[in-house]
Amino acid sequence: MTSAQDRTTDERPSSGTIAVVLAAGAGRRFEGPTHKLEARVDGDTLAGHAIRAALEAAIGPVVVVTGAITPSLGTDLADMVTFAHNPRWNQGQATSLQVAIEAARSADASSVVIGLADQPLVSPSAWQAVAAERSRPIAVATYDGVFGHPVRLDRTVWSGLPATGDSGARSLMHLRPELVCEVPCIGSPADIDTLEELGQWQNKSSMSSRSTDRSKKPGR
Numbered sequence: 053m054t055s056a057q058d059r060t061t062d063e064r065p066s067s068g069t070i071a072v073v074l075a076a077g078a079g080r081r082f083e084g085p086t087h088k089l090e091a092r093v094d095g096d097t098l099a100g101h102a103i104r105a106a107l108e109a110a111i112g113p114v115v116v117v118t119g120a121i122t123p124s125l126g127t128d129l130a131d132m133v134t135f136a137h138n139p140r141w142n143q144g145q146a147t148s149l150q151v152a153i154e155a156a157r158s159a160d161a162s163s164v165v166i167g168l169a170d171q172p173l174v175s176p177s178a179w180q181a182v183a184a185e186r187s188r189p190i191a192v193a194t195y196d197g198v199f200g201h202p203v204r205l206d207r208t209v210w211s212g213l214p215a216t217g218d219s220g221a222r223s224l225m226h227l228r229p230e231l232v233c234e235v236p237c238i239g240s241p242a243d244i245d246t247l248e249e250l251g252q253w254q255n256k257s258s259m260s261s262r263s264t265d266r267s268k269k270p271g272r
Contacts, residue, residue: 068112068162068163069111069161069162069163069164069165069204070113070114070115070156071107071109071112071114071115071164071167071179071183071202072114072115072117072152072155072164072166072167073099073103073106073114073115073116073169074148074149074166074168074169075089075099075103075116075117075118075119075123075168076119076148076151077119077141077145077148077170078120078141078142082245082250087120087121088170088245089121089170090121090123091244091250093172096126097123097125098169098170098244098250099116099123100126101172101173102167102169102170103116103123103125103169104129105167105172105176105178105179106167107129108176109176112165113134113159114132114133114134115133115136115155116133116134116136117136117137117148117151117152117155118135118136118137118138118141119139119141119142119148122135122137134155136152136155144216144219145219145220146213146216146218147215147216149166149213149220149221150213152164152166153205153213156207156210161207163183163204164204164210165179165182165202165203165204165205166202166203166204166205167179167201167202170243170244170245171240171241171243171244172244173239173241173242174200174201174202174239174240174241175239177238178193178202178235178238179202181193181235182202182203182235182237185204185233185235187233188230188231188233189205189208190203190204190209190221190224190225190231190232191204191233191235192204192232192233192234192235193235193237194235194236194237195237195239195240195241200237200241205221209224209228209231212228
């Protein structure tokens with residue numbers, strides 16, 4: 053029997069759009085007992101939160117690009133995504149982007165929407181808004197005017213994406229701004245790189261939970 057991690061992107065049905073969560077980096081700045089993508093908060097891992105948002109957006113099949121590790125996911129998530137390993141993950145994010153593009157080609161997709169596994173506060177609505185924007189070949193989520201993720205890349209621009217380095221699609225967006233449409237989104241593009249940043253998120257989550265619990269008490 054083939055496991056979720058053994059399936060290849062070729063086995064997924066063709067789709068106009070696929071969603072890709074990049075989860076290949078080493079997370080070297082995170083000094084915790086686990087890889088940062090496996091740090092837990094609110095009952096799930098960082099990667100789990102990000103992947104769940106992509107799935108809930110329901111814009112197309114979800115591919116998770118792995119590298120340094122394959123993030124541990126509950127069976128409810130693992131059975132709903134395809135894993136694509138990037139053997140060159142340590143050569144920069146652009147190599148993971150190329151794996152994402154190859155997955156899109158294998159699925160005969162016309163566009164790919166890219167998100168990051170260490171950004172757990174990106175909302176499903178951000179994925180949906182970026183996927184729906186078709187006025188230009190590149191659609192990028194913005195948060196208070198600042199570029200973030202997800203980013204939609206139409207098939208027509210795939211050949212112009214870098215093959216190495218850490219710039220990903222940013223270099224193409226800087227070189228060809230006329231190709232880019234900004235999509236204002238709700239949520240946050242904050243990424244979790246350190247234990248301190250994880251603690252800040254945990255504190256905010258805890259405060260939010262306590263506030264919700266108080267609002268449910270009788271008389272409120």
